[in-house]
Amino acid sequence: MEFRSLMMVIDQFLKKIQKRQTPVGIIGMGYVGLPLVLRFCEEGFRVLGFDVDSKKVAQLKRGRSYLKSISSSRISQFVRNGLLDVTDDFSRLTKPDCIIICVPTPLTEKMEPDLQYIEKTTEAIRDHLRKGQLIILESTSYPGTTQELILPQLESTGLKVGTDFFLAYSPEREDPGSKRFSTFQIPKVVSGVTPSCNKIATTLYGQVIQKVVPVSSPRVAELTKLLENIYRSVNIALVNELKMLADRMGIDIWEVIEAASTKPFGFSPFYPGPGMGGHCIPIDPFYLSWKAREYDFTTKFIQLAGEINVSIPYYVVSKTVDALNDRKKSIKGAKLLILGVAYKKDVDDARESPALAIMDLFQKRGATIRYHDPFIPSLPTFRKYHFKLNSCPLTQPLLQRMDAVVVVTDHSQVDYTWVVTHAPLIIDTRNVTKNMKQWKRKIVKA
Ligand SMILES: NC(=O)c1ccc[n+]([C@@H]2O[C@H](COP(=O)([O-])OP(=O)(O)OC[C@H]3O[C@@H](n4cnc5c(N)ncnc54)[C@H](O)[C@@H]3O)[C@@H](O)[C@H]2O)c1
Numbered sequence: 001m002e003f004r005s006l007m008m009v010i011d012q013f014l015k016k017i018q019k020r021q022t023p024v025g026i027i028g029m030g031y032v033g034l035p036l037v038l039r040f041c042e043e044g045f046r047v048l049g050f051d052v053d054s055k056k057v058a059q060l061k062r063g064r065s066y067l068k069s070i071s072s073s074r075i076s077q078f079v080r081n082g083l084l085d086v087t088d089d090f091s092r093l094t095k096p097d098c099i100i101i102c103v104p105t106p107l108t109e110k111m112e113p114d115l116q117y118i119e120k121t122t123e124a125i126r127d128h129l130r131k132g133q134l135i136i137l138e139s140t141s142y143p144g145t146t147q148e149l150i151l152p153q154l155e156s157t158g159l160k161v162g163t164d165f166f167l168a169y170s171p172e173r174e175d176p177g178s179k180r181f182s183t184f185q186i187p188k189v190v191s192g193v194t195p196s197c198n199k200i201a202t203t204l205y206g207q208v209i210q211k212v213v214p215v216s217s218p219r220v221a222e223l224t225k226l227l228e229n230i231y232r233s234v235n236i237a238l239v240n241e242l243k244m245l246a247d248r249m250g251i252d253i254w255e256v257i258e259a260a261s262t263k264p265f266g267f268s269p270f271y272p273g274p275g276m277g278g279h280c281i282p283i284d285p286f287y288l289s290w291k292a293r294e295y296d297f298t299t300k301f302i303q304l305a306g307e308i309n310v311s312i313p314y315y316v317v318s319k320t321v322d323a324l325n326d327r328k329k330s331i332k333g334a335k336l337l338i339l340g341v342a343y344k345k346d347v348d349d350a351r352e353s354p355a356l357a358i359m360d361l362f363q364k365r366g367a368t369i370r371y372h373d374p375f376i377p378s379l380p381t382f383r384k385y386h387f388k389l390n391s392c393p394l395t396q397p398l399l400q401r402m403d404a405v406v407v408v409t410d411h412s413q414v415d416y417t418w419v420v421t422h423a424p425l426i427i428d429t430r431n432v433t434k435n436m437k438q439w440k441r442k443i444v445k446a
Pocket of ligand 1 (some may be wrong): 027028029031032042050051052053056057102103104117120121138139140156172173174175176279280343
């Protein structure tokens with residue numbers, strides 16, 4: 001295409017975006033895709049959501065939410081006014097001018113990237129690709145995914161990137177459970193494969209996000225996301241290791257972190273816990289270690305952080321065993337209540353939660369497990385774990401019947417003072433008992 005006619009195509013695309021005349025397709029109606037759908041609808045874009053899960057599609061079409069963090073009314077208003085439609089019919093991918101991919105990127109059993117969701121989505125887009133479409137990947141992946149995996153597939157149609165269609169990467173930075181930052185407020189790193197892709201993608205996000213941060217290539221954007229998560233993983237591992245040392249030295253690591261946090265520069269606090277959880281921090285760093293092998297490079301920090309964080313559930317179990325032993329009780333046959341199974345505070349998501357590893361280790365040692373989590377009424381089947389358990393009501397008789405209560409997730413709505421008052425022994429992995437000195441004989445920090 002001639003330079004001048006390309007400029008005209010781009011100019012028209014930008015004008016259509018600014019006038020909200022570009023329907024947006026979002027693939028993957030999960031924790032990342034759904035908030036993004038609503039953000040576009042709020043700004044007046046017509047959105048077509050795609051998902052392979054027909055139950056989710058049916059629920060959304062009825063205006064119902066399946067995520068605690070999103071109310072049904074936020075969805076139903078856009079279904080009613082016609083801005084939002086949802087489908088599992090991928091032939092409708094020809095309709096949107098802009099398509100954003102938010103599908104899962106987990107690991108295989110061998111801790112290698114499981115790219116099947118991105119691959120299947122790319123095939124579906126390829127089969128329906130038409131001139132003038134913008135495709136953006138938001139799923140977290142290794143540097144090179146957009147240009148090495150997606151681009152060749154899309155260009156196999158004979159259409160050319162940067163002129164016939166446009167391709168970009170922009171990582172998601174959602175902070176589930178946090179009310180501090182909305183999707184609008186979290187700056188968005190964006191990069192297109194060509195300058196025209198960049199211009200169109202940054203203009204699109206500029207309509208719905210307060211600050212767009214363009215970077216020079218999709219690989220930079222892909223590595224930016226991984227750096228953010230590796231930074232967390234390494235720092236969490238560091239405080240987890242120091243927690244174990246401090247415990248041996250008879251020092252409370254939480255008090256140390258609080259004191260260090262008073263330094264007004266050069267220190268950002270990270271907090272220890274029961275082990276790494278969620279679908280990002282335990283997983284994403286290994287996308288980079290895997291890719292690094294192609295460059296004869298070993299990512300030692302990532303491996304070490306992974307090793308330490310994976311060992312923490314064992315530490316929590318060993319502290320529980322010791323605490324029971326001190327009370328002349330055995331772990332075999334012990335009645336344990338796990339308080340919180342979500343991977344973090346105030347979320348309804350137990351994927352990759354350290355609670356699952358801890359419960360499994362307790363069960364293997366002969367303990368009887370129950371759990372309470374106001375956000376997780378029953379435990380679904382996970383990749384590695386199959387517990388057939390429902391959350392039990394948190395009552396005084398239940399607490400009194402237990403040999404120990406293990407606090408794994410520090411949900412805001414639980415009254416920990418009340419729990420500590422009625423339970424015989426508390427294993428606290430989150431410092432919820434910080435101000436309960438009067439009960440210190442029955443509290444074990446782990
Ligand atoms: N959840 C977070 O906090 C978060 C934050 C930043 C980045 N991410 C990244 O965003 C991506 C999506 O994560 P998520 O938490 O939203 O996952 P999710 O599991 O909540 O949602 C993914 C959705 O995609 C659907 N899906 C799977 N295969 C599909 C296909 N071929 N076509 C259409 N839909 C398909 C699933 O049914 C599901 O509804 C991942 O790469 C993740 O690492 C997640």
